[in-house]
Each structure stands twice: as C-alpha cells, then as structure tokens.
Amino acid sequence: MSQNLNPGMSKRDLLSLIGAAAGGTAMYMAMGAFDQAKASNFKGPVKLDGSAKGKSVLILGAGVAGMTAALELGRAGYQVQILEYQDRVGGRSWTLAGGDTYTELGGATQKVGFSAGNYINPGPWRIPWHHHGLIHYCHELGIGLEPFMQVNYNAYVHSTKAFDGKPQRFRHIQADYYGHVGELLSKAVNKGALADTISKEDGEILLESLRSWGALDKDFRYVKGRESSNRRGWDKEPGGGLTAEPIPSQPMTAETVLRSGLWRSIAGNLTWDHEFSIFQPVGGMGEVAKGFERAVGKVVRLNSKVTAIQQSEAGVTVNYLDTKSGAKMTASADYCICTIPLPILAQIEMNVGPELAAAIRSIPYSTSCKVGLEFKRRFWEQDDQIYGGISYTDLPNSQISYPSSNYGAKGPGVLLAAYTGGVPGYELTALSPQERIARVLEWGSQIHTQFKSEFVGGVSVGWHRVPWVLGCFGQWSEEARAEHYKNLCAMDGRIMLAGEHASYYGGWQEGGITSAIDAITRLHQHVQAA
Amino acid sequence: MSQNLNPGMSKRDLLSLIGAAAGGTAMYMAMGAFDQAKASNFKGPVKLDGSAKGKSVLILGAGVAGMTAALELGRAGYQVQILEYQDRVGGRSWTLAGGDTYTELGGATQKVGFSAGNYINPGPWRIPWHHHGLIHYCHELGIGLEPFMQVNYNAYVHSTKAFDGKPQRFRHIQADYYGHVGELLSKAVNKGALADTISKEDGEILLESLRSWGALDKDFRYVKGRESSNRRGWDKEPGGGLTAEPIPSQPMTAETVLRSGLWRSIAGNLTWDHEFSIFQPVGGMGEVAKGFERAVGKVVRLNSKVTAIQQSEAGVTVNYLDTKSGAKMTASADYCICTIPLPILAQIEMNVGPELAAAIRSIPYSTSCKVGLEFKRRFWEQDDQIYGGISYTDLPNSQISYPSSNYGAKGPGVLLAAYTGGVPGYELTALSPQERIARVLEWGSQIHTQFKSEFVGGVSVGWHRVPWVLGCFGQWSEEARAEHYKNLCAMDGRIMLAGEHASYYGGWQEGGITSAIDAITRLHQHVQAA
Known part of the structure; x- marks a missing residue:
C-alpha cells in the first residue's frame, strides 16, 4: 500500500482515506507502517460493533484461543459452542x-x-508484562498474578567445560563480565582508539558511565575492592557489631570469564520475553484455564474428538466422537473457528482450499x-x-x-x-x-x-x-512464514484458524489470544459486510 | 593477628589454634581473612551454649535489634525485659x-x-536475598515474603534536562546503552586497539559475547531490527492473525543516550542491595514487627520513655517514665543491651566511658x-x-x-x-x-x-x-568508622549497644539483627567467662 502514497497528502488525510476505503484492519496496518501504533496487537477490550445477525460459530478446541473467541463472540451476540477433545479445558495452559x-x-x-x-x-509458565491480552483477561476473569522470578543473581550458571564442572553464581559471572567490558572500553577510549567514532565530549561521558555501570575504580580498573564486591558479593558479607567488617571478594580475570562461556546466560535475561515485570498465575497456569472456564465453560462440550470438518454454502458441519460413550456425533454452525494444533488438524478430513491445506501441513512443531x-x-x-x-x-x-x-x-x-x-x-x-x-x-x-x-x-x-498436540508449538521458519502465514490465517470460506500457530508469538498464550481476537474481528467484519 | 603467622603451619592447624586460644569470634575473624567464610555475618540459628547463670538483661528499644536480642537471650535462659518508648513494637520496621x-x-x-x-x-521496605538473618526470622516467625519488584523495564527514567522533560522507558535506555557499549567495544577490538591487553583468541570470544549481550547484528552494529527490538521493544508488538507482524523500533544514537544522563539509572539495579531475589513482607514491613511480637511481646513494656541509664558493679538501673500515667519508674538488671537510636541516646544521662560516650555523640543520622x-x-x-x-x-x-x-x-x-x-x-x-x-x-x-x-x-x-529517632539511620564516614566504630560496639562495663547504627549495614534491618546477635554473643561469652 505504501507504494501508492500521494506525497501531497497529510498522514492524517491518508489514514482517514485508508480507513474509509478498507476498514479498520487496513487502517491499523497502515498506522503501524507510520510507527504510530506503539501498543501491542491487543488493543484493549474487544468491541465488535453491530449485529451478530443471529449467526452461530462452532469453535474447535477449548484452549485459551478457543475460549477467548467464545467469550467475545458470545458477548457480541453470536451463538457459540466449543468442542474439546480432552476432559478439561485449557489445552497447553495446564498445571x-x-x-x-x-x-x-x-x-x-x-x-x-x-x-x-x-x-x-x-x-x-510465564506471563511478561507486555502480554496485554492475557493480562487483560487475567484481571477481568479474576486470575491472580504473582511475580515470576526470572532472574536470580544467586542462582547457578554451570558448564561441564569450565571451573572443573563446579557451578558458579550468576552474580559473579555478570558482575565480572560487566566490569571487564567496562574496563576494556575505557582503555580504548582513553587511548583515543575510538576518536573517529565518538566525540571527545561524549567520550568523557562514556567514561563516567562505564565507571558507574561497570563498578570500576577511579582509574577505570575493575579490581578487588568495595566497588566490585558491591556487585559480585563479598567474601565475608557485611554485618553488625565487632565481627561486621566486610571482606571484598576477588574478581575473575577477563580471560576466565570469557573462556568459561558462562556469559551466554546474561543475554537471555535481557530479552523482550524475559524482562521484568514477569508473572505467573497464583496456583499454576491451570488457573488461566479455570478463569476462562468460569466465563465460557457452559458452552464447552468436553470429550469430543473431531473427525471431520466440512463446509458448504449453507454452513459448517463437524463430525466428532464422544470419547466417553463412543457415540458418533455431529455439530453444525454458520462458521467455524478452528484452534486444533496443526499436527492433529493435518490428520482430520477437512474441505478447505489448497493454500490453507498446504499451510496446515507445512509447519513443524518444536520439541x-x-x-x-x-x-x-x-x-x-x-x-x-x-x-x-x-x-x-x-x-x-x-x-x-x-x-x-x-x-x-x-x-x-x-x-x-x-x-x-x-x-x-x-x-x-x-x-x-x-x-x-x-x-x-x-x-x-x-x-x-x-x-x-x-x-x-x-x-x-x-x-x-502429548496425544492432543504431538509437539510443543508451531515452529515458523522465515521461508514458511513468507509462503504460508497469510494463507494459514486467511478466512477459507466459512472456516478460520486461530491459536499460537497463527501468530508471531509462537508458543505463548498471548499468540493464541491475539490470533483469536484477530480472527473473530475479521469474521465479524465478514458478517457485517454480508 | 596475621603478622604472627607461622609459615610452617597448615591453615587448619592455625585455625584450630586460634580457636582454642581466642574463642569463636577470633576464629571467625581469622577465617574471614583466609576467604573461607563466604556467608553473611549471620551464621544460621543462634546457639548460645552454656548456662545463663541466672543473669538478667534489660533491653532498651523494641525494634528488630532489641527483639532479636530478647528472643535469643530468652532462649538461652536469660531473664529479659524490653522497655519501648512507643505504643507499638517494631521501631522503624513500620507500616x-x-x-x-x-x-x-x-x-x-x-x-x-x-x-x-x-x-x-x-x-x-526491601529485603534482599542475602539478608540471611532477617529472612531466617521471617521464616521462623511466620512472616510471609513476596517478591519486591526492584527492576521494571517498562517503568520510567526521567530527567528535566533530556528529551524535553518527557519520561523515557527504562528498557529503551538500558538496551540502547548496552547496544552502543557493545558496538563501540567491538570496533575497538576489531581495529586491534586492545591487542596489548587481550589475546587474539580471547578477543574473538569477546566479540561473540558482545554480539549476544549487546544485541548486535552480524557486523557488530547496534541497529534497528529484530535483535535490538527484542531488547528495547517494538514499535508494533508481535501478535496473532493477519495484523500480527511486529514492526521494529528505532534505537537512539549513542550520543542521545550518553548526553541524556539516564544511563545513571542502570547501575543502581546491579548493586548488592538491589539484586534479585529481593522481597517484601506480605502486608507491609509492620508484619516483621508483628512476627517478632508474637515471639517476645510478653516481655515488652510499651510507653516507657528512658530518662537515665546508670551502671554500677552490682548491675544496671534504668529510670523511665510511663508516658501514659506520667509515673516515674525504675528497672534493673545485670546487663543492658541498648538499641536506642544515637540522636536520642545522646540526650539520655548515662554513665559510660569516654570512648563510648564520644562514639554516641559522633554519628550524624542521614535524612x-x-x-x-x-x-x-x-x-x-x-x-x-x-x-x-x-x-x-x-x-x-x-x-x-x-x-x-x-x-x-x-x-x-x-x-x-x-x-x-x-x-x-x-x-x-x-x-x-x-x-x-x-x-x-x-x-x-x-x-x-x-x-x-x-x-x-x-x-x-x-x-x-520522627520524635523517637530524629533521623533515618546512622551515617558513618570512613573517619568516624576508624575512630569510633569499635568503641561504639565494645562492651562498656555492663552495657552494650546494638542496632543498625552498630553495623556495616546502616539503615537495614539486617544491620540491627546481626548487630544484636554479635552483641548478645559477646555478652554470653562474658557471662561464661565471669
């Protein structure tokens, strides 16, 4: 779309034109291209304006994606039912x-x-602060959150190839890595090696910052003393009374830290998925399932094994087996939101177009x-x-x-x-x-x-x-993403897929939730336009 | 003591000799000098072996130091009583x-x-994981602990002198500072500027580590893209369905980050006092006071304002005012552990030696x-x-x-x-x-x-x-520490001081607890030796 921009138009004019011509989704995507949409894919409470026109939706799978779809479609006036293979809701949200x-x-x-x-x-097992959709539903559905301790400076990092296989405390590795990085960069700045890259004035600020961050002494060295022990910890910790004076610990050499390879554990703590604040539900992730169950449990049919999904101009018909009684059953609706994991779905008879069929078969699941x-x-x-x-x-x-x-x-x-x-x-x-x-x-x-x-x-x-997934989550390569992602998410007649596999948040509940919201939003737009 | 080391002795021989000649404290101090004592000043449950010989101890102040002393002296068989000025226990451990x-x-x-x-x-308000004494008592006394969220990547850092006074997210500042530090050091290594400091092999490992830690691209640059956004966050966060593709955010320049001064906020999160895990009591710090009160509340006399502390060869006598009735009262004991904050204590009549008297008057309290x-x-x-x-x-x-x-x-x-x-x-x-x-x-x-x-x-x-402290906590300069600390902590006749002011953990409850344990241990040794 950006190829057709009229340079004489203001951004606002253009957005409003796109909005009028192509609906909210296109406008949203265009906004993203302008860096105006800073928030998550989840935009706050879902609002499906307009009538459900008496339509019904059959949802396959009572994981968080399926239950999110049921909750919001139900609120918008749709008749919804969920078929679930297991004898419990939640899917992989499980304790x-x-x-x-x-x-x-x-x-x-x-x-x-x-x-x-x-x-x-x-x-x-973790809910980062930016999983806005899941956190929204946790708050709404009364699911208590408590901090997940992602980083613990006193936990161990361990390599069979370093320190004779003796585990090290994370705080020693991180403090010493930071200290040596700070000292080395200070040296380079002080000898003028970066004069072509950074101004003299900024170099001075950089030195000051490295002393602060790296716990360097006044001469920009990372050495045994109060500064370094105030990061890595003390040989004898401070205390009270006459036995109180702390004794500093000896930092490792740069060579020791680097060759240990244990610096590898530092970066993981700094990533988007692992940064603080990060939560877990009080009592286990199964509490997320229970929270959704309180809201939509009444429309879930458990012990229902889907065997075929057929669509026609009149609607969608799903054959399933009652796994308790062995009875063969049928359910019908105007539309179907299918959240069945792809390794299972690939084995179910289903009349969809070749693009979606190919997409379903093309995504391996990580172990x-x-x-x-x-x-x-x-x-x-x-x-x-x-x-x-x-x-x-x-x-x-x-x-x-x-x-x-x-x-x-x-x-x-x-x-x-x-x-x-x-x-x-x-x-x-x-x-x-x-x-x-x-x-x-x-x-x-x-x-x-x-x-x-x-x-x-x-x-x-x-x-x-795990019999109902046969893998952990959809593992998208760059190539598969380019070839199949849009086809996997696109509405195919009366059927649309949702779940973490239909997201850029693979393996996370937030992927399932935002994918479900995206799917039902498009379904609702389709119903409105019909 | 280390001047007299006999080079022919093994460390173990020496320690056992010191232990036999000088008692546990000296042995402990010598162990520290050998880097064998890695733990805190708090060494686990207090054990005061031997008889209390029917002695009584009057404790002044029912903060955590005074209550720790009462708890452990009581267990060791001493008769204890606490006089507390306020109408509640806990002192600064207060909600x-x-x-x-x-x-x-x-x-x-x-x-x-x-x-x-x-x-x-x-x-x-915070309890770091290494406050072993306080955590020990929290566990023992049924005080629930929950994580204190010291670091939040989505919280703000704000300077009136940068970004036109607009607050910035911490994650942007930290990620960009790390990225630019990583890129700059990579440049220095790659141009051979540190060849005199670090070997070629270690330089290669350092480059690999900087790419991982700094979120650099394959050419060791910190640029807009998946790597950097996976630290600082996205302009449009990933999600599900057809609106799912994330849009990377634009890192700031090194100059912008450095000149903002906001990098100053990074180091504080890395210090010994603030490192994860870090806790708070469920319900507020007053729960610590309540926990101790459950154990020793029966020996606390509230509303008791100490007006004079006098010792003689026969014992210690304390005059106090019942602040409810106005009655002038007296309490006596064989010994006194005084935890009254120094700005108050300096105003109380007290017959101690000139060294302790000078120490009491010499420590200003921080605001x-x-x-x-x-x-x-x-x-x-x-x-x-x-x-x-x-x-x-x-x-x-x-x-x-x-x-x-x-x-x-x-x-x-x-x-x-x-x-x-x-x-x-x-x-x-x-x-x-x-x-x-x-x-x-x-x-x-x-x-x-x-x-x-x-x-x-x-x-x-x-x-x-605050009428009962007149300051926040004792602020020790290096000079004051050298001149007065040992005098402040030493037993003066029948009187010994305890509290955070008598510790190297100023302002922390752990200082009060470890100081109390050190004091009662020495008191008990004195009683044993008498």
Missing part, C-alpha cells in the same frame, strides 16, 4: 499437581504424587520436555539461598527452575529440573517417564549435590508424546 | 495503613485515610523523606502497563515506586511518590505534611499526567521529624 494423571502417547500413565500446593506447568521433581525440603532455599529464578547448565536438562511462590515453606518443594528442547528434548521424550527422571537426577546432582538424597518423586511431559 | 495516626516533631498529626490493603513502609499518595485507581498499571518497580527522576521526589502486590486490583492504589534524601530530603521534611503532598503532586505530574486528577490523599514521613 500438573498432586492427584493428577497424565497418559502420554505410547500409553505410559503418570500419576502425580506431589504434596498439596506443589505443581509444575508443563506448558507455558520440548519438562521434568518436575519433588524433594523432601527446599534445599535450594535452605542450603543455597536461591529463592526462585533459574540455574542454567550445558547438561541436557538445560535449566533448573526454582519455585516462585511459597518462599520459605518448610515442607516438600518441586523444582522444574529439566526444560529442554532440540536434540536433548527429543532424546528425553523418547525415554520412559522413569528413565527421564533417572537421567535428570544424574544431571541435577552435578549442580545440587542434594538431588538424590532429597528426591521424592517426579513427573515429565515430552511434548511430542 | 502506615488506613486508620493509623502519626504525630511528628512540631506536633503535626496525620491520620492515614488509605483504603483497606493500601499502605506505605516509611522505613525499610530521608517518604511520601505515599493514594489514587482512585492504579493508572500506572491500567494506562502505562507498569506493574511494580520504580521510576527515577532528577526532580526532588527522586523516585516513584509502584506497589509490588495486588497487581491488577481495581480499587484505589498507593504509590510511594517520593523517597528522597540529601538536601531535597531536608527541604521536604521542613514543610508541613500538606505542603509536602502539594509539591509531590506537582513533581509526579511531570512523569504521570494522571497524578492530580486521580489523587485521593496522602501521608508523609520526614525522618528528622
């Missing part, structure tokens, strides 16, 4: 707690034996395996002073996440002791649940020696063995 | 909530009108003023997507802190709208409570335009007008 049972592909059944209050979230272990006590808090946060390792379990709730509780606690993708994710998924736990106990013991002696029990979810 | 009343020096009385659940902590404002709604969450954390400004209010609890609550909310020291702290304290609020409303409006229209009411505490 496994004591008493829960989970059967994976292959038939292995795990009964979770965790104590009351302990759980893992096998799927999404991921999570293993939660319960221990007799919170040794990570009691022995290691690690309250929440994540330790990272180059072992196949990849990370150990400490609970971000009930700090200081005296009973048993649960660690997310493995959260791993890629090749290690496939390998772990390929094992039996018992073998997964045995492996993770071995790996975890290299970071926390207490793992084996304090172990109680565990549960694991390898997402390629 | 002001709706219904509370506070009268400052000069007579101005404020009645707090906050809605239920809203409060400010006029004194300490601080906090102003809490209640607003009709949490506009910072609803309009600005700021959930907890702190905005910083060069205006006299210095910072605005957003509540770290009840995220998403729909009713009125309270901001700590000023927390300021130094000259602005004195100036604010000098005003009437009404005038303080009027000023803070003006300043805050420059960061949040909603301040005046949403304002409900407020409360302020200027610490130099």
Whole structure:
C-alpha cells in the first residue's frame, strides 16, 4: 500500500482515506507502517460493533484461543459452542499437581504424587508484562498474578567445560563480565582508539558511565575492592557489631570469564520475553484455564474428538466422537473457528482450499520436555539461598527452575529440573517417564549435590508424546512464514484458524489470544459486510 | 593477628589454634581473612551454649535489634525485659495503613485515610536475598515474603534536562546503552586497539559475547531490527492473525543516550542491595514487627520513655517514665543491651566511658523523606502497563515506586511518590505534611499526567521529624568508622549497644539483627567467662 502514497497528502488525510476505503484492519496496518501504533496487537477490550445477525460459530478446541473467541463472540451476540477433545479445558495452559494423571502417547500413565500446593506447568509458565491480552483477561476473569522470578543473581550458571564442572553464581559471572567490558572500553577510549567514532565530549561521558555501570575504580580498573564486591558479593558479607567488617571478594580475570562461556546466560535475561515485570498465575497456569472456564465453560462440550470438518454454502458441519460413550456425533454452525494444533488438524478430513491445506501441513512443531521433581525440603532455599529464578547448565536438562511462590515453606518443594528442547528434548521424550527422571537426577546432582538424597518423586511431559498436540508449538521458519502465514490465517470460506500457530508469538498464550481476537474481528467484519 | 603467622603451619592447624586460644569470634575473624567464610555475618540459628547463670538483661528499644536480642537471650535462659518508648513494637520496621495516626516533631498529626490493603513502609521496605538473618526470622516467625519488584523495564527514567522533560522507558535506555557499549567495544577490538591487553583468541570470544549481550547484528552494529527490538521493544508488538507482524523500533544514537544522563539509572539495579531475589513482607514491613511480637511481646513494656541509664558493679538501673500515667519508674538488671537510636541516646544521662560516650555523640543520622499518595485507581498499571518497580527522576521526589502486590486490583492504589534524601530530603521534611503532598503532586505530574486528577490523599514521613529517632539511620564516614566504630560496639562495663547504627549495614534491618546477635554473643561469652 505504501507504494501508492500521494506525497501531497497529510498522514492524517491518508489514514482517514485508508480507513474509509478498507476498514479498520487496513487502517491499523497502515498506522503501524507510520510507527504510530506503539501498543501491542491487543488493543484493549474487544468491541465488535453491530449485529451478530443471529449467526452461530462452532469453535474447535477449548484452549485459551478457543475460549477467548467464545467469550467475545458470545458477548457480541453470536451463538457459540466449543468442542474439546480432552476432559478439561485449557489445552497447553495446564498445571500438573498432586492427584493428577497424565497418559502420554505410547500409553505410559503418570500419576502425580506431589504434596498439596506443589505443581509444575508443563506448558507455558510465564506471563511478561507486555502480554496485554492475557493480562487483560487475567484481571477481568479474576486470575491472580504473582511475580515470576526470572532472574536470580544467586542462582547457578554451570558448564561441564569450565571451573572443573563446579557451578558458579550468576552474580559473579555478570558482575565480572560487566566490569571487564567496562574496563576494556575505557582503555580504548582513553587511548583515543575510538576518536573517529565518538566525540571527545561524549567520550568523557562514556567514561563516567562505564565507571558507574561497570563498578570500576577511579582509574577505570575493575579490581578487588568495595566497588566490585558491591556487585559480585563479598567474601565475608557485611554485618553488625565487632565481627561486621566486610571482606571484598576477588574478581575473575577477563580471560576466565570469557573462556568459561558462562556469559551466554546474561543475554537471555535481557530479552523482550524475559524482562521484568514477569508473572505467573497464583496456583499454576491451570488457573488461566479455570478463569476462562468460569466465563465460557457452559458452552464447552468436553470429550469430543473431531473427525471431520466440512463446509458448504449453507454452513459448517463437524463430525466428532464422544470419547466417553463412543457415540458418533455431529455439530453444525454458520462458521467455524478452528484452534486444533496443526499436527492433529493435518490428520482430520477437512474441505478447505489448497493454500490453507498446504499451510496446515507445512509447519513443524518444536520439541520440548519438562521434568518436575519433588524433594523432601527446599534445599535450594535452605542450603543455597536461591529463592526462585533459574540455574542454567550445558547438561541436557538445560535449566533448573526454582519455585516462585511459597518462599520459605518448610515442607516438600518441586523444582522444574529439566526444560529442554532440540536434540536433548527429543532424546528425553523418547525415554520412559522413569528413565527421564533417572537421567535428570544424574544431571541435577552435578549442580545440587542434594538431588538424590532429597528426591521424592517426579513427573515429565515430552511434548511430542502429548496425544492432543504431538509437539510443543508451531515452529515458523522465515521461508514458511513468507509462503504460508497469510494463507494459514486467511478466512477459507466459512472456516478460520486461530491459536499460537497463527501468530508471531509462537508458543505463548498471548499468540493464541491475539490470533483469536484477530480472527473473530475479521469474521465479524465478514458478517457485517454480508 | 596475621603478622604472627607461622609459615610452617597448615591453615587448619592455625585455625584450630586460634580457636582454642581466642574463642569463636577470633576464629571467625581469622577465617574471614583466609576467604573461607563466604556467608553473611549471620551464621544460621543462634546457639548460645552454656548456662545463663541466672543473669538478667534489660533491653532498651523494641525494634528488630532489641527483639532479636530478647528472643535469643530468652532462649538461652536469660531473664529479659524490653522497655519501648512507643505504643507499638517494631521501631522503624513500620507500616502506615488506613486508620493509623502519626504525630511528628512540631506536633503535626496525620491520620492515614488509605483504603483497606493500601499502605506505605516509611522505613525499610526491601529485603534482599542475602539478608540471611532477617529472612531466617521471617521464616521462623511466620512472616510471609513476596517478591519486591526492584527492576521494571517498562517503568520510567526521567530527567528535566533530556528529551524535553518527557519520561523515557527504562528498557529503551538500558538496551540502547548496552547496544552502543557493545558496538563501540567491538570496533575497538576489531581495529586491534586492545591487542596489548587481550589475546587474539580471547578477543574473538569477546566479540561473540558482545554480539549476544549487546544485541548486535552480524557486523557488530547496534541497529534497528529484530535483535535490538527484542531488547528495547517494538514499535508494533508481535501478535496473532493477519495484523500480527511486529514492526521494529528505532534505537537512539549513542550520543542521545550518553548526553541524556539516564544511563545513571542502570547501575543502581546491579548493586548488592538491589539484586534479585529481593522481597517484601506480605502486608507491609509492620508484619516483621508483628512476627517478632508474637515471639517476645510478653516481655515488652510499651510507653516507657528512658530518662537515665546508670551502671554500677552490682548491675544496671534504668529510670523511665510511663508516658501514659506520667509515673516515674525504675528497672534493673545485670546487663543492658541498648538499641536506642544515637540522636536520642545522646540526650539520655548515662554513665559510660569516654570512648563510648564520644562514639554516641559522633554519628550524624542521614535524612530521608517518604511520601505515599493514594489514587482512585492504579493508572500506572491500567494506562502505562507498569506493574511494580520504580521510576527515577532528577526532580526532588527522586523516585516513584509502584506497589509490588495486588497487581491488577481495581480499587484505589498507593504509590510511594517520593523517597528522597540529601538536601531535597531536608527541604521536604521542613514543610508541613500538606505542603509536602502539594509539591509531590506537582513533581509526579511531570512523569504521570494522571497524578492530580486521580489523587485521593496522602501521608508523609520526614525522618528528622520522627520524635523517637530524629533521623533515618546512622551515617558513618570512613573517619568516624576508624575512630569510633569499635568503641561504639565494645562492651562498656555492663552495657552494650546494638542496632543498625552498630553495623556495616546502616539503615537495614539486617544491620540491627546481626548487630544484636554479635552483641548478645559477646555478652554470653562474658557471662561464661565471669
């Protein structure tokens, strides 16, 4: 559209012209191109103005995308029904707690034996502050949020190839990396090596800033002393009385920090997805499912396995199996919003155009395996002073996440002791649940020696063995995005897809929610125009 | 002691020798010198082995220092009593909530009108993970802890001298500062300017690390694109469906970031006192006071104003006034632990040696003023997507802190709208409570335009007008520390001082707790040796 801009028009004129000619969506997209739309894809409470004209919509899948669609379409006056394969709503927004049972592909059944209050979230587990849609619904639906401790300076970073395999505290690595970066850049500025890039005046400000940020001394050196220990911590911490004087700790050399490779753990904490504030629902991610269920549970039909989706000029008809009774059933509506994950949808008979059909078959799903272990006590808090946060390792379990709730509780606690993708994710998924736990106990013991002696029990979810997804989330390559994304999202007759796979927020609930809102907005525009 | 080391002795031999000859404290200090004592001054549950020999201890002040002393001395078998000036325990560990009343020096009385659940902590408000003593007692005494959101990437940093006074998001400043630091250092490395400092191999690792940490592109440039927006945020955030594609934002130039001075806000988040994990008590800092009160409240005598402290060979006698009845009273004990803040203690008649007397008179107290404002709604969450954390400004209010609890609550909310020291702290304290609020409303409006229209009411505490402290906390210069610290902490006959002023953790409850433990440990050693 930007190719046709009339340079004589003002931006406002042009926007209003586009708006009149092409509807809100086009206007919104044009606004984005002008950098005026600073907010998220989620624009606040959904408003579908105009009549639903008595139309009905059948929604497939009661995950957050399907339930968002049902909630907002219902409010706009549509007749809605959701068919859900499982015996619960929420899909991947899921908590496994004591008493829960989970059967994976292959038939292995795990009964979770965790104590009351302990759980893992096998799927999404974090809600960054900018997931405006999800946070909006959490507030609206009474889902309590509490901070997720993404970063913990006292958690470990661990490499089998550095420090003889001994885990290091994150604060030592970050403080020393920053200190040495600050010292090195100060040196370059002071010797005039950047005179072609930065003015003398700005160079002076830069030096001042590096001393502040890098904890350098008056000569711009990162050395043992009060400044560096006030970042990395002390050999003897300050206290009170006559035994109070702190003793500074010795920073590592630049060479030691760089060659350890442990600086890799710093960047992850700085990314858009992981920046503070970041939340989790109080009680586990299943509370998101329950919140939506309170609002739309009455239109959800559980235990309904979709076997065919057929559309005609008259409407959409879905065949499904009642998995409890075995009865073959049929549901019909004017339109269908389908949120079934693509690896499942690709196996369902469905008369859509070749572009959508190709898109459905073209998106592989990423792998991921999570293993939660319960221990007799919170040794990570009691022995290691690690309250929440994540330790990272180059072992196949990849990370150990400490609970971000009930700090200081005296009973048993649960660690997310493995959260791993890629090749290690496939390998772990390929094992039996018992073998997964045995492996993770071995790996975890290299970071926390207490793992084996304090172990109680565990549960694991390898997402390629989850029968109703067959993978973790849609993994879009640049090429697939260019070729298939618009086709996947476009309305095909009376059918439209939604879910995290139909978003740029793959693997996040926010992708499912914003995709559902985008889909129902277009559906409503279609109904208005018809 | 280290001058007398025998080079032929092993470290272990030496430690055991020191331990035998000089007692636990000396051994502990020697261990520190060898870098073996990595933990805090607080070493876990206090154990005072041996008999209390029927001795009694009178404790002056029921703040956390005094109550810690009472708790542990009581457990060790001592007879303890606390005299407390106020009509409540806790001292500066204090919460002001709706219904509370506070009268400052000069007579101005404020009645707090906050809605239920809203409060400010006029004194300490944060508990870093390494305040081992305080966290130990929180866990033991059933004081719930929740994360304090120290860092919020979406909070503001504000300078009246930059960006025409428009507040900036912290994430923009930090991401762009890191990006430009990374790009500049990469340039210096690539042009060989640091070849005398860092080897070629380490230089290659450094470049790789800078690309990761600084979000640089493949050519080590910090430019508009996916990498930089994945740190600083997007002009249009990613979402779902056909309106989903994110639009990158434009980084600022290095010159803009440097000259804004807003990089000053980065370092504060990296310091020992502010690093994650960091907590607050659920319900306010007054819960710490209540927790201790549950344990030792029965030995506290409230409304007891100490007027004289006299010691003799037979014991310690304290004269005090019952502030309710006006009756002159006396209490006696074998020993006295005095936690009265120094500006008050300096005015009390007391027969101690010249060294302690000089120390008591030599420590000025820092100033601080906090102003809490209640607003009709949490506009910072609803309009600005700021959930907890702190905005910083060069205006006299210095910072605005957003509540770290009840995220998403729909009713009125309270901001700590000023927390300021130094000259602005004195100036604010000098005003009437009404005038303080009027000023803070003006300043805050420059960061949040909603301040005046949403304002409900407020409360302020200027610490130099708090009648029972006359200042915020003891401010030790290097010179004062060298001359007076040991004299302040040393036992003077039958009297020993404790409190944050007798610590290297000035202004923190951990200083009070560790100072109390150090003092009672020495008192107990004295009793054992007697």
